Amino acid sequence: MSQQGYVATPPYSQAQPGMGGYPAGFGSSPAQPLYGHYGGQPQSFPAPPTGKATFLWSLIPPVKSSVYVLKVVHTPPTYPAGPGPMQNPQASPTSPPAQQPFQTAPPPTMGQTTLGPPPTGPHSPQMAPPQSPLAGPSMGGHPSMGGHPSMGGHPSMGGHPSMGGHPPMGGMGRPVPGPPPPGSGGFQQPGPGAAGQPGYPQQPQGQFGGQMAGPGMAGPGMAGPFQGGAAHMSGPPQKKLDPDSIPSTTQVTEDDQAKRGGQVYTTNLRGQVPPLVTTDFTVQDQGNASPRFMRCTTYSFPCTADLAKQCQVPLGAIIKPFATVPKNETPLYFVNHGETGPIRCNRCKAYMCPYMQFIDGGRRYQCGFCNCVNEVPAFYFQHLDHMGRRVDLYERPELSLGSYEFEATLDYCKNNKPASPPAYIFMIDVSYANIKSGLVRLICEELKTLLDNLPREDGAESSTVKVGFVTYNKILHFYNVKSALAQPQMMVVSDTAEMFVPLLDGFLVNFQESRAVINNLLDQIPDMFADTNESETVFAPVIQAGVEALKTAECSGKLFIFHSSIPTAEAPGKLKNRDDKKLINTEKEKTLFQPQKGVYEQLSKDCVSQGCSVDLFLFPSQYVDLATMGDVPTHTGGSIFKYSNFQVEMDGEHFLSDLRKDVEKAIGFDAIMRVRTSTGFRATNFFGAIHMNNTTDVEMAAVDCDKAVTVEFKHDDKLSEETGALMQCALLYTTVNGQRRLRIHNLSLNCSAQLSELYKSCETDALINFFAKSAYRAMLNQPLKTVREILVNQTAHMLACYRKNCSSPSAASQLILPDAMKVFPVYLNSLMKTGPLVGSADLSTDDRAHQRLIATAMGVEDTQLLLYPRLIPLHNMDVASDVVPAPVRCSEERLTDAGMFLLENGRSLFLWLGQACPPELVQRVFNVPSFAHLPSSLPVLDNPQSKKLRSIIDSLLDQRPSAMKLLIVKQKDRSEMLFRQHLVEDKGPYGGASYMDFLCYVHCEIRQVLT
């Protein structure tokens, strides 16, 4: 097993008090965590400079500036906590033992067994399908297509344009990236800008830099230090820094939108850095997967492990295999090779893709991943043109596109039997709390209409997903809802130790057919339990029952569990309250987040092997041990929703919106993902709502459109600049229709012996996703303080390496940031202030555990927004325009007493009003005369201001994976604390430095690395 996560150094010689504004925790601790991701030799920090601190900033004037310059006139005590960060010469007597590395447990923390030696990249064993010989006809009734790919199911496919005169596909398995085609590529995309659009202009040097002339250039396209800054620095030292002078996320976002927004991004170039996740753009697949499916931390990998170790920039990809494709982009093409199945390399088992090089007149092909030369099957033979390309190149998605799907043959099905459509089982806790709150009635009412919207195949009239119902408290009640029945029948299982499903026929049914019986049941449930006084619940047996039901029905599926309290009834998986705020900031804090082992661990395994995903809706009024209750959902591709102190009137709509999104979303089941790479590097580490039985197969009971897997890569040899770094993500899954399919995403990156190329091609939003997931995993095994230290040190190291190797010489007092990473520090600081990492007794343990678990499966868009919320000024909005006002920086300084602001981070939504907010605006939006009378919710009013505000909120809610409840916050009110937590550029209310202080701190760390 390779090293997981971060590796820090052995003992340190210096103690370090509270870092970056955090309390010092349990005594002073090591001062020199060795950042390190690559397990390098320990490096020590020399003694820091001493003195008083004043910083002078100057922002390079040109709009395209790549570098921010910081001059340190003296040196810093800018930290809230205690003496200067690095000035304690010796560890105090209370200092803990030598700092441990991020002792990350193997990916999902459930009894990992390593089977045999770790695989060696492309030579590793074949993915999932059993090795049995081909048998029977291809499933799903698709005829064998001979030489023609089936385009079944995609009406938009009709007739491919002739692809005759297109230039070669740049960079895909070919030595030299070609220029982008003059017109649109192989497969025409509908929608704006598709036809005849040249796409994004060619940028062989990468996206950044290259335009800033001046003395500071370290090379073409590279950022150099600002050397003409002396003038800016003249004058007396400033006491207060201008916050506008430090790198701004809102500015970076706006600039990218201005530069690349509204454009067609064609994926024909290897190593091309895509627009930011916040930018609106249209993707045209021309040989590499859309950034919606795969995003990398850098698009230029270093050629050697040494370089990778030197720069400490993690090499990662965030893969969201089911990402939603906007309506104006082409859905994935579907390829059916009949009973032959997809064509794969004999050696590494990579699937046919644009990186396979056809040779020998088209009779053989060389695999781009392992270089093995394979015979072309007779049915697949095609002649090559004078450029050596197959003449049918543009007629076959698998030869010309980054993403597509294959029909999977029986080989890819469990027990060589065709898969069945999945089932959704609704499991409702009918104990006293849920009945009394009205929740049970609310759920039952909603299901009557919601079940009409179960997911279905594109174009299908109705869903084939089956449904089943269970209610429970200390015992379980199963319902027979067979369509032939006049009344539903209940069967009770009170022995929760040996869970079984008491009925076969009639439990899982088609909703359309059984509608009458089901509606009858849903009408009866709230009344049946109306007089209950049972307050104890079981939990693990509920999941067990769901798995057993799916096992019996031989299908995959999802459990929707609506649960109220910690399961204390005598049964497997019984939990007790183990919340202990005294553990916070101690060595044992991590135990609060570690799930209870045993029953739940085994349940996760059972669920995954059955393709049973668990979605948990929690309605707690107190601690429920979310770390344990959330364990099965987070290993089965599931989601966890939490509504504390649920009240139907206040929270009902929020919950129902979540439930609707969750039930209706696009999803695949019983999935297994494998990431193959070209020689020289391989995937070593995976983060997500996943389960791993070995080191390479990522198992997901289900994967929906919002779930992402973050993958880390490591070198095992040299990479070549010529061939680049190729990756292929293959996801085998069952559709909502019960079809077995393979979804393939290919991506090609550049490789360079120059670190400057790597820094130029970095993607900050992807990097922070990686850092968040690895830190949230590391906190299970290490004290938070250590985790935070490692984060800061790795950051300092990344930036110091840039400084040392990629920028031209400059005064040590200057802070020089690579253009593509210039806002990384604000994200990192925000990450360290998030609930899970902040270590504050004022936060609920369950909330912290919840945030930790949901972030594990987040894609880049979600972590970006979570760590840098949008703060939108609304007091000056133009009601006549459709445009959402531009967000401002997340800082109190941007708020105005007379202002009204919306803040959202994808999880929380606030409407903040200043005390001097104009009464006319208050009247129009809230229908009350003044600030003092503000209601707790937003009324629906018929005036332009109210309509505009509500339409902005609706459009935000529409874009997010989960619903958000709007909280109205008055300036200086008690509730403002919740809101202020999200002003991430300010000092954190629960600890953590302001952005400015943090940047100064990072700068000191960089200087130490450099000296």
Ligand SMILES: [Zn+2]
């Ligand atoms: Zn191969």
